[in-house]
Amino acid sequence: MMIKGYIFDYGGTIDTDGCHWAKMLWHAYERHCPSIREADFREAYVYTERALGRQPIIQSEYTFHRTLDIKLRLQLSYLLEKGILTCTGKAAATLRQDLLSDLYARVQATCKASRSVLLRLKRDCPLVLVSNFYGNLHVVLREFGLDDVFLSVVESALVGVKKPDERIFLLGVQQLGVQPGEVMVVGDSYEKDVLPAKKAGCQVTWLKGEQWLESLAENAPCAADRVISSLQELLQ
Numbered sequence: 001m002m003i004k005g006y007i008f009d010y011g012g013t014i015d016t017d018g019c020h021w022a023k024m025l026w027h028a029y030e031r032h033c034p035s036i037r038e039a040d041f042r043e044a045y046v047y048t049e050r051a052l053g054r055q056p057i058i059q060s061e062y063t064f065h066r067t068l069d070i071k072l073r074l075q076l077s078y079l080l081e082k083g084i085l086t087c088t089g090k091a092a093a094t095l096r097q098d099l100l101s102d103l104y105a106r107v108q109a110t111c112k113a114s115r116s117v118l119l120r121l122k123r124d125c126p127l128v129l130v131s132n133f134y135g136n137l138h139v140v141l142r143e144f145g146l147d148d149v150f151l152s153v154v155e156s157a158l159v160g161v162k163k164p165d166e167r168i169f170l171l172g173v174q175q176l177g178v179q180p181g182e183v184m185v186v187g188d189s190y191e192k193d194v195l196p197a198k199k200a201g202c203q204v205t206w207l208k209g210e211q212w213l214e215s216l217a218e219n220a221p222c223a224a225d226r227v228i229s230s231l232q233e234l235l236q
Contacts (some may be wrong), residue, residue: 001182001203002182003183004176004178004182004183005176005177005178005182005183006121006125006127006128007129007172007173007176008118008128008185008186009129009188012188012189013186014110014114015064015110015111015144017110017114017231018207018208018209018229018230019188020189020210020211020212022042022212023212025099026042028099028102032099036084041075041079043078044084047075048071048074051074052070059135060135061139062134063143064107065104067136067140068103068104069096072096076095107144108144111144112144113231113232114146114231115145115149117234117235118149120235121234126151127150127151128154129141130172130185132163132192135155135158137153141153152175154171163193164192164195166197166200167200170200181201183202185197185204185205188207190206190208190223190224198224204223205224206227206228207229208229209229
């Protein structure tokens with residue numbers, strides 16, 4: 001069926017080109033603090049994400065730079081409290097700044113490349129963004145020069161529906177004003193993007209990058225209509 005509109009995920013798709021954010025963070029720790037084990041980092045990552053889910057720590061006016069800094073503060077506080085990271089407060093602050101600068105620069109570069117792809121696609125049909133986010137996604141899009149790309153933004157914290165609930169994708173379809181089968185959804189998460197988008201009746205492209213956990217057993221059938229390893233492949 002002809003594609004008349006695109007729905008894009010944001011985190012892990014546009015900002016990292018398919019690399020799960022846990023892996024983005026872990027590789028930064030590998031570069032700047034190789035003494036930390038991945039298992040310990042995973043504990044800190046899960047702790048932080050749960051804390052952010054329970055409490056409204058991220059405010060609507062926060063930039064991504066500030067959001068990322070808060071995440072790193074929480075992770076490092078956990079690692080220090082558990083005795084996994086042993087250093088002075090000054091050293092921990094320096095490590096946090098090194099991690100922040102490293103990751104932010106990578107996201108800036110990736111968003112710039114993603115913008116180029118998105119604008120090419122926008123020539124042919126409208127784009128809508130559907131994302132699980134904290135309520136500050138409009139600020140983040142403006143921060144990275146992406147605020148003029150999308151016809152509409154459907155953000156979980158603002159609409160009260162969160163992936164993997166397929167209804168959030170149907171909200172995106174409504175914004176496009178076409179039928180679900182005429183929409184191509186592009187996202188990095190098999191569980192949160194591919195499966196619910198297919199359930200909503202959309203076509204799906206799975207941006208399969210470095211994952212947090214394996215989504216499919218080897219040789220298991222894949223529900224996605226297309227699998228890519230970089231957003232650039234959408235232009236082929």
